[in-house]
Amino acid sequence: MTKHRKISKFLSYVLRHNPGKIGIQLDEAGWVPVNELVDQSRKHGMRFTKEDIKEVIRQSDKTRFIFSNDDRYIRATYGHSVPAELGYEPTEPPQWLYHGTAERNIESIRQSGIQPQNRQFVHLSVDKQTATQVGQRHGKPVVLTISAKTMYNDGHTFYRSDAGIWLTKQVPPSYISRQTER
Ligand code: HQG
Numbered sequence: 399m400t401k402h403r404k405i406s407k408f409l410s411y412v413l414r415h416n417p418g419k420i421g422i423q424l425d426e427a428g429w430v431p432v433n434e435l436v437d438q439s440r441k442h443g444m445r446f447t448k449e450d451i452k453e454v455i456r457q458s459d460k461t462r463f464i465f466s467n468d469d470r471y472i473r474a475t476y477g478h479s480v481p482a483e484l485g486y487e488p489t490e491p492p493q494w495l496y497h498g499t500a501e502r503n504i505e506s507i508r509q510s511g512i513q514p515q516n517r518q519f520v521h522l523s524v525d526k527q528t529a530t531q532v533g534q535r536h537g538k539p540v541v542l543t544i545s546a547k548t549m550y551n552d553g554h555t556f557y558r559s560d561a562g563i564w565l566t567k568q569v570p571p572s573y574i575s576r577q578t579e580r
Contacts, residue, residue, distance in 0.1 A: 405446050406454045408439070409463055413474040414517075420444075428473040428482030432465070435472060461561040475560040479516045486557035486565070491546035495522035495564050497574075498533025501540050504576070512542070512569035519557075519565035522546070545573045 399407075412435075417424050420438040424430050432448050439446065451472065455463055464475050473482070497512055497520070512520045523529040526541050533539030549569070550556055557565045 401446075402450065402454045402457055405444070405450055406458065406462065408444050409451070409454070410474065410477065412439070413463065413472070414477045415479045417480065424473070424480065424482060426481075426483050427485055428478060429466060429471040430473065431470060432472050433470075460563075464560050476519070476521060476563050476565060478518050481518065484557070484559070486559060488555045489558045491522075491550055491556040491558075491564055492524065493545075493547040495524060495544045495546040496526050496529035497522050497542045497544060497569070498529035498531065498539055499542065500533060500537030502537055504540055507542070507574065508571055511571045512544075512574065514568060519567060520569055522564040522566065522569075524562065524564070540576065543575050544569055545575070549573045 412420055412422070413424070413428070413430070417430065420435075420442045422430050422434055422438050432451070436446065436448060451463065452465075455461065461475055462477070463472055465472050473484075475484075478484075499507065499512075514520050521532070522544060523532060529541045530539050533541060546556065546564070546566075549566070554566060559565055
């Protein structure tokens with residue numbers, strides 16, 4: 399694994415799931431001072447600089463992390479299991495969004511819809527190709543099509559993250575179809 403990929407995985411873990419692992423706390427919106435993150439990471443065996451983090455962001459096709467305007471704070475843009483009020487505005491989604499999952503989850507999703515599982519939100523992609531990649535992380539990928547606009551019109555709330563990934567609390571079965579050719 400490249401150095402920057404390793405840093406990216408480490409930051410995802412700490413900033414989304416377990417800040418306590420390196421003795422830091424996220425504020426209520428998920429932010430942490432960059433200096434503190436770098437110092438505490440070093441004390442726990444992960445050595446990198448602020449510039450390394452910028453390189454991680456530049457190299458990735460996903461904006462997983464973002465700096466505050468004054469450059470002093472950083473947070474994950476999505477994916478949290480720990481509480482974080484990200485402050486994204488409720489936004490009208492496109493007509494269709496996509497969710498990549500593994501074949502073995504399909505029966506359960508058919509019964510209970512797409513649930514956030516360990517995370518705060520269900521994560522949805524704007525294109526099928528990205529959804530396929532997301533699904534591949536779990537097994538044989540299946541892409542589900544979500545009638546996002548209809549869901550929205552029915553009163554469900556959607557947020558567009560700073561990474562362009564869409565977030566919603568859960569997707570009931572009636573808005574999900576497996577037929578992906580539209
Ligand atoms: C599945 C990555 C059974 C769900 C990705 C998924 C994404 C159910 C798994 C982001 C279910 C949860 C999030 C149900 C949902 N029964 N299985 N009722 N409801 N599931 O990793 O969406 O690269 O928490 O389909 O690209 O895969 O890390 O969510 O398979 O954007 O930056 O339960 O994380 O981004 O898995 O991934 P996850 P996800 P990064």
